[in-house]
């Protein structure tokens with residue numbers, strides 16, 4: 001089968017021919033139709049998680065995918081041949097990922113039936129970002145009447161977090177460049193602030209001089225987090241997906257600081273499916289690329305979470321190391337088009 005894999009940490013991801021995996025007891029073989037791109041995919045390739053990740057090589061990249069159950073191992077009862085499934089399927093220990101024609105998933109792992117009426121490319125964009133946002137918004141105890149700032153709102157986790165926080169009745173302030181402000185409002189943001197135009201705190205405090213109740217942050221480093229946290233009212237909550245929070249420092253200021261780590265599960269996916277079926281959660285897809293172009297898409301995401309030749313992000317934000325390959329996809333970018341998830345068509 002064809003797959004995008006790395007031969008070792010730090011190697012450039014490349015189109016590779018690899019054997020089709022065989023499902024063992026409790027496993028399903030998924031014929032993938034689409035894979036969703038997450039920043040974790042290039043972080044894995046770069047070896048940024050090598051101390052915590054047990055991986056074998058060649059290592060196929062990609063956690064998220066959507067496809068059809070093609071075969072099942074002994075003892076599989078929940079999912080049947082031919083069912084449309086989506087989920088988080090990364091099997092690093094066996095070198096398996098979703099940028100491939102086939103992968104394996106444990107039936108008792110984070111795999112679920114696809115939302116009704118959703119196409120594969122949309123479903124593949126949901127799992128990691130959606131599960132993270134759902135669990136994080138709940139952990140943050142976001143509630144009616146609160147004011148919540150979402151930093152990194154236009155990304156995969158952010159766009160889901162905006163929608164899920166807004167449906168609790170909270171007032172959501174979303175970071176967005178000007179061309180994405182309308183999209184953020186349509187997803188439920190009450191206000192937007194443009195992180196590419198000046199100081200974030202000044203923009204937020206201009207309309208909320210008495211502070212805000214919670215921050216859901218998918219971008220900031222430790223220094224930026226400390227600065228943004230100054231806007232929190234006593235008792236406020238700061239959730240970071242980039243491990244930028246110092247919980248002790250937050251506690252000393254009467255704040256709750258959490259470095260949020262998602263735990264994928266079939267239950268979370270089922271709940272996302274229900275929200276999607278009810279029309280309460282949407283996914284904004286920026287771009288679909290064929291499997292052979294996945295390495296360029298990964299490089300573009302690593303280069304700063306954006307497709308266009310925008311000005312550099314403000315200092316103090318975690319945007320990852322410099323790109324290792326040219327941003328080949330830039331030439332095809334739409335001026336002022338929507339940003340959102342990138343999906344790989346397998």
Ligand SMILES: NC(=O)c1ccc[n+]([C@@H]2O[C@H](COP(=O)([O-])OP(=O)(O)OC[C@H]3O[C@@H](n4cnc5c(N)ncnc54)[C@H](OP(=O)(O)O)[C@@H]3O)[C@@H](O)[C@H]2O)c1
Nearest residue numbers: 039152154155156157175195218241260261262305306317
């Ligand atoms: N801990 C966990 O369990 C967990 C789970 C999922 C993801 N994560 C991590 O969370 C981070 C975000 O993931 P993602 O999937 O949402 O990424 P993504 O889809 O690539 O989106 C990143 C977003 O950040 C925005 N951005 C970049 N710099 C910004 C700034 N200075 N201020 C405000 N927004 C800015 C970008 O918008 P512009 O291009 O317009 O600037 C982009 O929309 C990644 O580091 C990922 O590894 C952690």
